[in-house]
Amino acid sequence: xxxxxxxxxxxxKYYGGFHALKNIDFDVSKGEKVVICGPSGSGKSxxxxxxxxxxxxxxxxxxxxxxxxxxxxxxIDEIRREAGMVFQNFNLFxxxxxxxxxxxxxxxxxKQSRDEAEENAMTYLERVKIPxxxxxxxxxxxxxxxxxxxxxxxxxxxxxIMLFDEPTSALDPEMISxxxxxxxxxxxxxxxMVCVTHExxxxxxxxxxxxxxxxGEIIEQAPxxxxxxxxxxxxxxxxxxxxxxxx
Amino acid sequence: xxxxxxxxxMSYIRKHYFATPLNSAISVLLALFTLWVLWSLFDWAVLKxxxxxxxxxxxxxxxxxxxxxxxxxxxxxxxxxxxxxxxxWRSALACLxxxxxxxxxxxxxxxxxxxxxxxxxxxxxxxxxxxxxxxxGLTEVTxxxxxxxxxxxxxxxxxxxxxxxxxxxxxxxxxxxxxxxxKTMALVIDVIRSLPLLSIMFTFAIVLPFVLPDWAIGxxxxxxxxxxxxxFACYQAEIIRGGMQALLMGxxxxxxxxxxxxxxxxxxxxxxxxFRNALPPTxxxxxxxxxxxxxxxxIGFFDILASGRAAAGTADWSFATIEMYLFVGFLFFIFVFCxxxxxxxLERRMAVGSR
Numbered sequence: 001x002x003x004x005x006x007x008x009x010x011x012x013k014y015y016g017g018f019h020a021l022k023n024i025d026f027d028v029s030k031g032e033k034v035v036i037c038g039p040s041g042s043g044k045s046x047x048x049x050x051x052x053x054x055x056x057x058x059x060x061x062x063x064x065x066x067x068x069x070x071x072x073x074x075x076i077d078e079i080r081r082e083a084g085m086v087f088q089n090f091n092l093f094x095x096x097x098x099x100x101x102x103x104x105x106x107x108x109x110x111k112q113s114r115d116e117a118e119e120n121a122m123t124y125l126e127r128v129k130i131p132x133x134x135x136x137x138x139x140x141x142x143x144x145x146x147x148x149x150x151x152x153x154x155x156x157x158x159x160x161i162m163l164f165d166e167p168t169s170a171l172d173p174e175m176i177s178x179x180x181x182x183x184x185x186x187x188x189x190x191x192x193m194v195c196v197t198h199e200x201x202x203x204x205x206x207x208x209x210x211x212x213x214x215x216g217e218i219i220e221q222a223p224x225x226x227x228x229x230x231x232x233x234x235x236x237x238x239x240x241x242x243x244x245x246x247x
Numbered sequence: 248x249x250x251x252x253x254x255x256x257m258s259y260i261r262k263h264y265f266a267t268p269l270n271s272a273i274s275v276l277l278a279l280f281t282l283w284v285l286w287s288l289f290d291w292a293v294l295k296x297x298x299x300x301x302x303x304x305x306x307x308x309x310x311x312x313x314x315x316x317x318x319x320x321x322x323x324x325x326x327x328x329x330x331x332x333x334x335x336w337r338s339a340l341a342c343l344x345x346x347x348x349x350x351x352x353x354x355x356x357x358x359x360x361x362x363x364x365x366x367x368x369x370x371x372x373x374x375x376x377x378x379x380x381x382x383x384g385l386t387e388v389t390x391x392x393x394x395x396x397x398x399x400x401x402x403x404x405x406x407x408x409x410x411x412x413x414x415x416x417x418x419x420x421x422x423x424x425x426x427x428x429x430k431t432m433a434l435v436i437d438v439i440r441s442l443p444l445l446s447i448m449f450t451f452a453i454v455l456p457f458v459l460p461d462w463a464i465g466x467x468x469x470x471x472x473x474x475x476x477x478x479f480a481c482y483q484a485e486i487i488r489g490g491m492q493a494l495l496m497g498x499x500x501x502x503x504x505x506x507x508x509x510x511x512x513x514x515x516x517x518x519x520x521x522f523r524n525a526l527p528p529t530x531x532x533x534x535x536x537x538x539x540x541x542x543x544x545x546i547g548f549f550d551i552l553a554s555g556r557a558a559a560g561t562a563d564w565s566f567a568t569i570e571m572y573l574f575v576g577f578l579f580f581i582f583v584f585c586x587x588x589x590x591x592x593l594e595r596r597m598a599v600g601s602r
Contacts (some may be wrong), residue, residue, distance in 0.1 A: 054500050081506035091501035095519050105505035157505060
């Protein structure tokens with residue numbers, strides 16, 4: 001149990017009367033890279049947002065790094081500190097500079113000194129290749145740059161797990177690869193990653209496992225080679241044919 | 248070059264003011280009318296005006312010009328109201344202290360959670376000691392005798408300072424996740440907003456003493472300030488809530504995902520952005536609040552408008568009401584105009600952060 005970074009057992013999620021996630025069992029071991037895909041409305045974003053309590057599940061259990069996700073606020077905070085998240089719309093804080101975006105949570109939550117946090121932030125900004133933008137505001141950056149800052153901001157909290165919620169879906173096509181490059185680098189360094197994305201090239205390149213969801217259920221999961229070349233389920237086959245048809 | 252420039256000016260004027268005969272006629276008539284109004288004003292306020300101290304007899308005899316002699320003679324009553332004559336330097340100094348505090352707190356260098364409260368506590372303490380006296384060898388002057396500009400400034404500053412934190416609390420309660428808290432707060436805000444300010448002031452000044460225990464009554468002035476602050480807070484809370492609603496949904500989620508707790512999210516992410524969004528209506532609310540301080544006259548306080556009326560209330564100056572209102576209006580104008588310009592400066596400054 002303890003070697004699992006994320007462990008979800010028979011978890012259900014409802015929006016009012018709508019059954020959004022049905023009896024989900026889902027594990028991610030430490031260092032594993034998992035790509036979740038599926039048609040829109042299949043519940044893949046909801047699943048990843050349940051992991052750090054941006055959405056509340058109604059039944060079943062979720063454990064992150066051995067910490068149970070329940071109504072205990074300390075546990076929720078602990079899990080949020082350990083699981084960094086990158087959003088589709090970047091969600092940088094527009095009233096703060098890039099550097100302030102990256103140092104805010106480490107100083108407030110991790111109690112780092114300002115100098116320490118800034119030094120740390122510059123390291124990560126260099127890693128996502130935009131240290132020269134540190135003193136600009138988010139609105140002055142391109143979408144791809146903003147998303148790279150968002151990744152750096154999450155990394156500044158030194159999380160054990162990174163959750164990506166369609167990180168490239170809001171980007172112009174020419175900016176997708178700069179973000180994916182950063183994510184590939186992160187994967188190669190051994191970060192535990194759960195990534196909701198339609199970038200099948202990325203999935204093939206870095207994923208240890210690809211999960212296909214439809215209609216609130218996990219339909220099929222397999223290593224990328226097997227998943228793409230020999231899908232078992234009819235719905236997976238249909239989905240893949242639609243995606244591949246456009247690539 | 249200059250002919251080209253004047254050509255374009257001429258063609259601009261022709262295009263916009265003299266396009267058709269009717270258009271030209273209206274332009275000429277309005278221009279003449281404007282000139283006539285400006286000339287009459289200038290003639291009355293400057294050319295035929297009577298300056299200098301104590302010339303009320305001359306003013307009475309000479310009916311066609313402004314009597315600035317009124318201001319020159321009676322300005323101390325307008326500015327200080329019933330405050331004892333020989334102690335009025337204290338009122339003036341207190342007023343200047345308050346203004347200095349206000350100006351300082353408008354400077355970005357003072358925008359920190361430590362400096363601002365210290366500044367304002369010191370400012371209020373100095374104001375209070377100067378105005379009320381009774382210590383350091385200063386004669387005691389009770390709130391009953393405060394008046395004029397310093398009273399107006401004091402009420403305004405106290406209402407805003409008390410009302411703003413209250414407004415933030417109201418706004419946060421109003422969007423509480425617990426429905427009964429949110430709904431109760433919404434009801435309270437709606438009830439207070441639907442009452443006239445005057446009735447709230449009356450209630451706090453006159454009715455409350457019958458209800459409250461003796462130790463909680465306090466001076467009438469402070470009760471009125473508390474009532475006004477609650478009224479202010481209800482309006483300002485809705486302004487802040489509007490600013491919060493304009494926030495992108497993802498902002499709070501991003502802060503949550505970084506492990507930031509409720510107060511950190513509110514203090515660093517939600518409120519700073521909400522105030523930016525809500526800056527124009529907030530400045531508007533300050534302006535309205537400043538001007539409505541005049542309502543305290545009705546419950547027997549000598550704010551600047553009331554002390555102005557008192558200054559023009561004696562038989563020898565009773566003809567100078569226009570000059571009195573112009574003078575008081577001018578003082579209001581200076582305050583409100585500075586406030587508006589400061590608001591515009593803030594908007595420009597904050598626009599940098601959210602480009």
